[in-house]
Amino acid sequence: MAGESQIQDRVQAKREVRRIKNLPTVPGIVAKISRMVENPETSAAEVGRMISQDQVLSAKVLRMANSAFFGMSRKISSISQALVILGFDVVKGLVLTSSVFDMIQKSMAGLWEHSIGCAAASGAVATLLGRADAEEVLVAGLLHDLGKVVLALNLPEEMNLVKEKLKTGSLLFYEAESQVLDFDHCEVGQWLAEHWNLPETLAEPMRLHHRPEKAVVKPDCTAIVHVADIIIRAKGFGNAGDKLVPPVSMAAWETLGLRKTDFLPILEVLEPKLASLCDLTSIDN
Numbered sequence: 001m002a003g004e005s006q007i008q009d010r011v012q013a014k015r016e017v018r019r020i021k022n023l024p025t026v027p028g029i030v031a032k033i034s035r036m037v038e039n040p041e042t043s044a045a046e047v048g049r050m051i052s053q054d055q056v057l058s059a060k061v062l063r064m065a066n067s068a069f070f071g072m073s074r075k076i077s078s079i080s081q082a083l084v085i086l087g088f089d090v091v092k093g094l095v096l097t098s099s100v101f102d103m104i105q106k107s108m109a110g111l112w113e114h115s116i117g118c119a120a121a122s123g124a125v126a127t128l129l130g131r132a133d134a135e136e137v138l139v140a141g142l143l144h145d146l147g148k149v150v151l152a153l154n155l156p157e158e159m160n161l162v163k164e165k166l167k168t169g170s171l172l173f174y175e176a177e178s179q180v181l182d183f184d185h186c187e188v189g190q191w192l193a194e195h196w197n198l199p200e201t202l203a204e205p206m207r208l209h210h211r212p213e214k215a216v217v218k219p220d221c222t223a224i225v226h227v228a229d230i231i232i233r234a235k236g237f238g239n240a241g242d243k244l245v246p247p248v249s250m251a252a253w254e255t256l257g258l259r260k261t262d263f264l265p266i267l268e269v270l271e272p273k274l275a276s277l278c279d280l281t282s283i284d285n
């Protein structure tokens, strides 16, 4: 059983994370565009102009919008065009991911690769299932582990302890986080989603991608991100923080109605996408 001081440390760590509400620049720009979008008088062109003011950010968002992720037949040349074609939630997800990953160092390049790989795999599963919202599901895959970035930025010492625990090779990242902090990146993901006012299509997979059987609002999106996370771990693309490939949840499997024979067509869609995502794999871009 944890001693009193250990419990106090955990409470303190939790408080730390709650206190970190000033993710620099991210909520600022997102809050601004959220306010603009809530106003029915605002046009996509106006929101586009807002994001475009940050030239580096808008260039990154456009590069993702034009990457193999979405496989658009024509080039998206402006943020307002991206808003019309991909929708606000998708562009918001791209803005958030770019901004958050901007704050980290090259040491987390593996997590960035894991995230874009999981996004591509989520998109491949959604496409195979014939879903009309494949772009949104893809962005859910992109965002799913952002809680890990926030933890690395704000609780570096605790994360070193997590890394120590992972050396045994028998724990998943979230299990090691729970042992050290008594909470994990999924909980931080939930906090981020609330803070950024993300729709449940994006929020529930952030919260429950390791426990998809608990999903009630968007069990199908959560199940897709869960399966995609495991597929991309199995492919060895990027680094989720641990080296394990956990089993696919039966509940997720049944929710999606997937069959074993579906894996091959998923991989056929995914593999060429991964190969052409190389231009996105550098954090510095």
Ligand SMILES: [Fe+2]
Binding pocket: 144, 145, 174, 185, 209, 210
């Ligand atoms: Fe995760």
Ligand SMILES: [Fe+2]
Binding pocket: 114, 118, 144, 145, 229, 240
């Ligand atoms: Fe993951």
